[in-house]
């Protein structure tokens with residue numbers, strides 16, 4: 001069975017084609033600057049990557065280009081799009097309507113549309129991707145996998161905000177959490193590694209956007225992102241948690257609207273905002289090492305914040321068996337992992353420092369005998385989407 005996984009953004013579309021018999025990625029690509037001018041990258045297993053400019057006024061043009069590349073006699077991996085059994089879409093949110101992945105029909109599309117107020121940037125783009133596939137790859141079954149889905153097991157005490165209850169009743173205003181597919185994948189792998197389905201785990205997805213989740217008995221009981229991905233840890237360009245009165249303060253002093261301030265908190269804040277250097281943690285570390293004080297503080301704020309979530313979630317779960325690190329920073333940066341875990345010996349953590357600094361693959365980087373484990377687990381959201389898509393298509397057959 002062959003499954004195409006699509007992640008459509010407002011001006012981009014990422015995709016991977018899976019052979020589900022082997023779980024191998026046959027080909028993958030990225031279309032960018034859709035609606036602007038159009039740029040793309042494509043690579044197939046064992047073949048050289050190609051990239052270039054290609055006019056893509058709409059997402060349907062991006063799907064046409066991926067069709068052309070995937071079926072190309074030279075660089076393609078299939079002879080016709082009929083070989084694709086289904087398409088799985090990464091969709092930001094179906095609010096609290098769906099937690100599990102679903103076959104896409106008109107009802108599901110309406111739910112995704114109705115949830116645009118919760119995902120104003122992503123849900124419209126995800127819908128565009130779904131429509132584009134329906135237009136170009138005719139009659140192919142499509143499945144939606146929701147980024148908020150895995151977090152839907154949170155109890156009200158974790159997902160409600162302490163504001164008048166009517167906002168929840170009228171607008172479903174609550175914490176949803178994001179990166180759910182990643183937290184689900186790595187917590188599942190951690191449970192396998194620990195051999196304990198009841199393990200108490202804190203998963204740390206640390207990338208451009210970062211979030212932590214508390215997972216107990218394989219279910220999320222709390223997570224750091226909120227109604228939108230702005231809540232929680234300070235990130236590349238997002239502020240994370242702050243006193244909500246900051247909005248009023250800036251509005252009063254600078255005459256900015258709430259939405260202008262929220263844009264500033266999303267795009268100009270986080271480690272970029274504090275350091276003035278970069279949102280990329282590689283640049284940030286390099287600047288800190290060269291003595292840039294604000295870069296050092298920004299890095300320390302991030303590390304401190306992740307450590308506080310680990311402590312808070314250990315308390316929330318009544319114990320902790322493992323911390324999992326994943327995504328760009330979590331998988332690749334042993335120095336930041338070590339800095340986060342420093343001082344957490346009282347919870348039973350101890351690192352094998354050398355192994356931790358070296359590893360970039362799935363590994364237990366704890367010192368021998370450590371009571372609580374520190375795990376590095378590369379995430380694979382696309383594989384989860386492909387698996388869910390396959391299972392739903394097989395169930396319907």
Ligand code: ADP
Nearest residue numbers: 206207208209279280281282327328329332333
């Ligand atoms: P996203 O998928 O959210 O765009 P990623 O998970 O790719 O983000 O994470 C991007 C972050 O990971 C950047 O801040 C980058 O500095 C960091 N990162 C990526 N690769 C490495 C690496 N090899 N070493 C250190 N940091 C890395």
